[in-house]
Amino acid sequence: MVRPTPSVGGVGTLTDTQNRLRAELPALLEKYDVPAAAWAVLKDGEVVEGAAGVLHRGTGVEATTDSVFQIGSITKLWTATLVMQLVDEGEVDLDVPFRTYLPDFRIGDEDAAARITTRMLLTHTAGFEGDIFTDTGVGDDCIEKFVGVLHDVPQLFLPGELWSYNNAGYSLLGRMVEVLRGKSYDECLRDHIFTPLALTHAAPTPYEAIMFRAAMGHVQHEPGGRYEPAPIWGMVRSNAPAGSLLSMTARDLITFARMHLEDGKAQDGTQVLAPGTAARMLEAQVELPYLGVLGTSWGLGFERYDLEEGVLAGHDGNTIGQNAYLRFVPGTGVAVALLTNGGDAIELYHDVAGSVLAELTDVRMPALPAPPAEPERIDASRFEGTYSTQNVDLTVSQDEDGRIWADQVPKSELAEELGAEAERRELVHFEGDSLINLEPIQGMHIPHVFLGDDGDGHAQYLHIGRAVRRV
Known part of the structure; x- marks a missing residue:
């Protein structure tokens, strides 16, 4: 297994990082066939940013720092934040049955449904099949309707037994927020996160994203082919709390990360989360098997890499031809966001985020796994x-x-x-x-x-x- 290299200490400056990324990004986009990318880096309260490429290879519209990209499953951190605000207010207990707040919750296993807690949904340990992308329309009742389509979803393992990524679980959390707040998920985002953080380019639906310079996803229409505009822009609205639609600039995403790095406080001093809650969200709740491209443990929404040099936290997001990455190092004031719209985004992310972390922190990006040069021949009957x-x-x-x-x-x-x-x-x-x-x-x-x-x-x-x- 490939492991991260030892730390040698970050010695760079934010200005150096800014100048290097602005100079190098166009060539990296060409190298990895990524149509466009936008990035933002935070260090000690200061933000630098940049963008390059085209938002749509059919129209040639250029990417700028005010362009919005879909952040995909990074949205789960926003949903988790909405949930933890309710915990702060005493409206939610993470460890009582989830049905306490959403009595209509039903899945194929009645006993499991009665035992699943909000904490299990936040940490992907609820145990039912989670990649459910049923389209229930575009109305404000779409997430409510989505809850009703889960009644026959199978339970894969006992609640709390394993970690298994679960999109549907976050749609359920979004519905819980709607019920307790008495308004739609999108309104909850605007009122309880966008507004206190003074975000200017955060769009929860395509109707708002189109008001900005919006990125189009790009996909390969045949293996090995060039990345071209995808046949559709967005996924179904019923999965919005899991990450199907939310778009924003890299700077707005970094502003959200900064709030978590600064103990839940917005730049104007507003407490978006109660003191101590952001740190609780980052604490490890469950360990993962070594999956290579995912973290080693999971917090209350946050993906964690537990490394020799420290903890690297964040989340990834993938929609239709768009890939987003957020990483920060708790206790350092350093965060990096990268938003892309196609191509070999994972390699670009490792080049960009890896170099930023090496310059500004003591933490190193874990290397991507690779097959052995001479793989051992084995009897695979256990796996067949x-x-x-x-x-x-x-x-x-x-x-x-x-x-x-x-x-x-x-x-x-x-x-x-x-x-x-x-x-x-x-x-x-x-x-x-x-x-x-x-x-x-x-x-x-x-x-x-x-x-x-x-x-x-x-x-x-x-x-x-x-x-x-x-x-």
Whole structure:
């Protein structure tokens, strides 16, 4: 396994970082086929920013620092913040059944539904299948309607037993906020976060995003092809609290991060969160298996990398052809945001954020995982079989030559709309009970971790950020 290099101490200045990124970004966009990117860096209360490229390769509109990009699942940090404001006010207890606040909550397992808590939803440990992207319309009642489509969603493991990324859980949290506040999720964002932080370019819907210079996502229409404008701009509104629509500038995202770095306080002194709450949100709640492209632990909304030099916190976001990254180092006053609209965004992020952290902090970015130069040949019988969700079937097999394959068949309406097709990828042994894809997928080699036992010597789950159950 590739691990981060030792720290040698950040010795750069913010001005140096600004000048370097502005000079280097155009070449990096070309290198990684990223149409456009915007970035912002915070250090000790001062912010620098920049942008380059085009927001839409069909129109040629240039990216500027006031351009808005979708932040995807970084929205979950905003939803978690709305929840923790209610905790501050004494309206929510994280450890009582979630049904205390949302009595209509139903999933396929009644016992699990009665036991799941708000903390479990915040930490992705509730245990039910979470990639549910049902379109329930664009009205202000869409999240309320979404709660009703979860009644037959299967429970994958006991509440609190494992960590498994869960988008639907955050839509439920958004609905809880709506019920307790008596207004829509978008209004809650505006009234309780946008306004106290004095954000100028934060747009919760496409109707507001279009008032700014809005980025269009870009996707590959064929493997290895150039990234071109995606067929649609946004995902369904019912998933807004999980990250389907929220757009903003890199500076506005950094302003949000600054509030968390400064004990919940806005620049004008307003306490957006009670003193101490931001630190509680950053505390580790659950450990993750080594998934390579995700953190080592999770807080109340926050992804954490627990490194020798300290903690690196933040979140990533991915929508249709847009990728966003937020990282900060608690206790240092340093944060970096990168917003992109296609291409090999993960490599760009590692170049940009990695260099910023090296210049300004003692913390180093964890290296991306990579397959061994000479992979060990193994007996993959424990891993073989089909693992299934409502959106995809993933079948692991081993051929007569000992090569291991993963056949992925998409099943969702969104995958069909985007033209996703079945794919076959070769896997090799990584370490222990994990395999890794031999060729990169969107710039990433993703560990496939096999967990549990079905009673016949086979793994119960294939974990790739989601714990996918054997069928």
